[in-house]
Amino acid sequence: MSLCQIFISSLHEVASRFNEKDSDVARVFTALMEGTVKTLEAAELRYEEKVKQVQDENQDLKQKVDSLENKVKNFKDHAITAQLEHVRGNVMVRTDKTAADVSDFIIETIAKSGAPKPSPSSFFIQQMNSDTPKTPKNPPESTQKKDTAKSPKKNKTGKQTKADKAAASAAVAASVSADKTDKTNPQANLFKVNLGGRLKNLLFKGLAASVSTRAASSPVFTVSHDVPRYLSGHMRMLEKAAFSIRKNHKDVKTKISLKDFNLVLSVKCAKDQDWVSVEKLPQMKSTKVEYRESETNAFTDVWSLIKSLEEF
Numbered sequence: 001m002s003l004c005q006i007f008i009s010s011l012h013e014v015a016s017r018f019n020e021k022d023s024d025v026a027r028v029f030t031a032l033m034e035g036t037v038k039t040l041e042a043a044e045l046r047y048e049e050k051v052k053q054v055q056d057e058n059q060d061l062k063q064k065v066d067s068l069e070n071k072v073k074n075f076k077d078h079a080i081t082a083q084l085e086h087v088r089g090n091v092m093v094r095t096d097k098t099a100a101d102v103s104d105f106i107i108e109t110i111a112k113s114g115a116p117k118p119s120p121s122s123f124f125i126q127q128m129n130s131d132t133p134k135t136p137k138n139p140p141e142s143t144q145k146k147d148t149a150k151s152p153k154k155n156k157t158g159k160q161t162k163a164d165k166a167a168a169s170a171a172v173a174a175s176v177s178a179d180k181t182d183k184t185n186p187q188a189n190l191f192k193v194n195l196g197g198r199l200k201n202l203l204f205k206g207l208a209a210s211v212s213t214r215a216a217s218s219p220v221f222t223v224s225h226d227v228p229r230y231l232s233g234h235m236r237m238l239e240k241a242a243f244s245i246r247k248n249h250k251d252v253k254t255k256i257s258l259k260d261f262n263l264v265l266s267v268k269c270a271k272d273q274d275w276v277s278v279e280k281l282p283q284m285k286s287t288k289v290e291y292r293e294s295e296t297n298a299f300t301d302v303w304s305l306i307k308s309l310e311e312f
Helices: 003-013 022-087 100-112 162-184 196-209 213-217 228-246 302-307
Strands: 090-095 124-130 191-192 221-225 252-259 262-269
Touching: 003 228, 022 090, 022 228, 090 196, 100 191, 100 196, 221 252, 221 302, 228 262, 228 302
Parallel strands: none
Antiparallel strands: 090 191, 090 221, 124 191, 252 262
16 A cells, blocks of 8 residues: 555545534535545656656666677677787797897797797797897997097107097097996897797797706796787786795796686696696695885785686
């Protein structure tokens, strides 16, 4: 029973209490009551119609929201799939060598898998960055011809002036400085190598067939999977977790690999042959996360860090 119906019922109950002596009052009250009842019934009808209209609008809005969410999900799935396909046949190689050296390394490593050596044209190498400053287009003469630099001219008396001596000292200092710069600032280059699925599998077989993966890829060449853009943040977080595990557990190797749409952190002890997901190892999950002084200690252990990452 609605509030309106309850109120109307109360009015009828009040009207029934009038006796015959109060007939005039009863007639007036009844007339007022009937008018009030009609007004309330009309108001209740309008209210019910309004409620139904709002419900219909809400239902229509819900359908539109559901449709939009489906479109966003489909778009997100398509974007993720496209990014995965784009990097599936790629590897990242970090080294202090040149692109030509990377090409030779790729060819020789694939050959170690037992497959024929691929031609350099069967894969594509792109340099992503370099930590070494670029060589000036017009370097100073002291650095260009430091090995054949001529001595400053002497004056007619056969003696060097103070200015000549100062110039000679400056030339020698520039030459030594250039030598030190070349030796103390080795390149740290990052290359993206597009191999395709078949050559990429052969490359990792070749790495495994080497005396050890560490000896084959480090420190001259460090090989890793290319990561899609949507997982770049996950990779940084998992690299921190992997570093923390290696620091707190000696003789443990770590590996971050792509499984379905997500990254998985795995470990392998020196005595083991297989890689095992951190998720299955309580002693690894409870490892303290290592932070720099400038970083915020957001997570206390490796597992809380991993669980914070969104799954796709």
